[in-house]
Amino acid sequence: MHRRSLTFAIAALTATTLTACTAGTTGAPALGTQPKPAGSASAALPAATIELWHGFSAPGEVKAFEDAVAGFRKKFPQITVKLVKGVEDDQITQAVRGGTAPDVASSFTTDNVAQWCRSGVFQDLTPVIKQDGIDLSVLSAASRSYTEFEGKRCVMPLLADSYGLYYNKALMKGNAPPKTLSELTALAKKLTVRDADGTIKVAGFIPSFQYYENVPSHLAPMVGATWEKPDGTSAIGSDPAWKQLLQWQKELVDWYGYDNLDKFRKSLGQEWSAANPFYKGKVAMALDGEWRNAMIGSEAKGLDYGTAPLPVADDKPDLYGSGFTAGTVIGVPKGAKNPQAAWELVKYLTTDTDALVTLSNALRNVPTTKASMESPALEKDANFQTFLDVFAHPKTSTMPSNVNSAFNQDTLQEFFVRWEKGSVKDLDAGLAEVDKRIDDKLKLSGG
Template identity: 80%
Template sequence: MRRRFLTFAMAATAATALTACTAGKEGAPALGSGPKPSGSASSALPAASIEVWHGFSTPGEVKAFEDAVAGFRAKYPQITVKLVKGVQDDQITQAVRGGKAPDVASSFTTDNVAQWCKSGTFQDLTPVIKQDGIDLSVIPEASRAYTEFDGRRCTMPLLADAYGLYYNKALMKGEQPPKTLSELTELTKKLTVRDADGNIKVAGFIPSFQYYENVPTHFAPTIGAKWYNEDGTSAIGSDPAWKGFLRWQKELVDWYGYDKLNKFRKSLGQEWSADHPFYKGKVAMVLDGEWRNAMIANEAEELDYGTAPFPAADDKPDLYGGGFTSGTVIGVPKGAKNPQAAWELVKYLTTDTQALVTLSNAVRNVPTTKASLEAPGLKKDANFQTFIDIFAHPRTSTIPSSVNSSFNQEAFQEFMNQWEQGSVKDLDAGLAEVDKRINDKLKLSGG
């Protein structure tokens, strides 16, 4: 997906709009109220035209989505499908509230799913899923979790991201990838190269929370950290896993020296360019998503690298092998003109093995059903297989749904940045303040 860098900016706008009641188009047919196709008989579904909004924008991605939809068009030739590319979450929300919703919409982020489900911006798919006899157990639990909220399933998973460790084999010099944070620390120190003045020339691993994919959501599953209590309030300050991880991170930052590490970080190439420091041999190990494999093939094909799960907390070795996952979601917005035809497309794209394999092979994200993960036509070399295994691992998880997901992540991220800079003198008090900010926001949201 490669879209995390868009998430906070777009979600902030969408969250503001979602705090108000969703308007939608009055009088629009409800999902499940129209004729239903029976078995494989396409003629059971009447002729209709549906508009589909999606976030894919590059020529290759747009073609991939077109190719995935082609199978649906062949199955239902009486359904005209109009695809609109490059759409973001705030545009979807505003269109629904303005009574101009598309029939189908997808999003690259899961951060707005809770609000969309709660507000009714997206229609509840539960009745038609039951009506059509879809067995949701074919979808891994983590993906089921990030596509619903409070018992209301308003989206389905399309493709997924999984996060793991990339390592430069030449810089590793025969070392095996670490499996625990202690091993990561030891190897980081061993692989780091400095000049005579102590400036960093090559970093074994960059622990900074200001570096690329090093955000709290991506680390949480491998350290067993909790985000929320059962009542939805923040568990960050009371969970010892977060404290242990933050202390581990700060010790490694201090070993580098914050100023030297920050100077080195700022000298590096951009994450989304051919100058990525991992390509250039400036960083030996990085946390990243499965899409990086495709980017390396396009931008640094000579790079000799390997992939592995990200190291687990020392006291929770059973978590090794899992990781963080999220992904593209798709659903039927409120006010869709042809909701039954829209649902058939959503069902097709999210449960048809060939459609998922076609899309996965083109954009190099993980498909989201067990059958598609095992499909013989799925392209998977050893480095991509790592992420399929991580995605399917029973300990892989996602951030639990919350109506304030983006705010909560930003609040914690801000604190983590202050922590690594040495601005936080009392860890417990600082985390308690993060809890307060999150809980105060929850109260304002009616939680």
């Protein structure tokens, strides 16, 4: 189900759209403005038809959503739910602006949550959460963080992604997965195989920031790097953890040789195909998300592999077991024609254990409540359990909600790539310039 690599362009487009947009008004009632129906919700809700837009499109994904909604239909037989597949974020925003909003909408990315909360594209769920007595402590701290902004919780977490280390057991030759960056460096060098002319045949680990999932947000938790200061301005230039990450990474890139590593990287198969180099024994260890387990099961059956948390900075052993998380979010857009019925569907999909387990078993993403992660009905083995544990770890982190989330990540990614190429001569000055670009953008966005 992973969509993270597909969302940055969408996020950037949507953020631009939202900055200039005032959400359309249709006269539809807003959440929390109507008295709660007396009696049980299932008996008191009037008959209605609601429409749910989601981004899933593959047949198995669509069926999973239908199966999860089946329980809601049984609980609320008077509510007809229509599911619309393959919807992207900009379509949701435009529908709200045009007065044709669906009752419920979900997104694969958290990058637009801050803009949606601020602009009102999605309604604040806080009043109905309080009204229904929902205990948000059943959610992880990270997932609570990425579903709110400026005191508004305008979406709920549906499923989550978490990131860890995949390793090819045959290529590891009996070595245990590394727990620290120094261990990762040593093992990467030990497992790398070269031709006589130095050409890489097998990489122990590819440290390039241009390789698949090696983006700043996924790597930051390995060193405990922070994105923002308490006042919301950029912390990238002042937090020494970013410099620690970059210096570790550049040392390993230079050991391979940038040109040699880049040539090897460009020769590899596509990330989202059966030619993925981890399947083919070209890479011994790789950073990836929990969804890769399902892909290996369908695209590389028989591959003998293991999973573990990502290695962490040697001086921060307490971080081991944690990682990065983000995920699918769902909420009630402004202009929903049946907001109370819409909220009941959002609440069901995000808090009902059976619904979350149904989705997780089909899509192989992490369910987001404690009860669903501990459910005996949840299908899991040791390799999937790694990602459940990472998600539940108290030090697991996420991107802070920010109206410029996509811009901030892209700006740092651009700098990371210049750094690994050797184009940055003064690291401190370069990181300070990243801060300036991010802070200038924040001022333009109104803070």
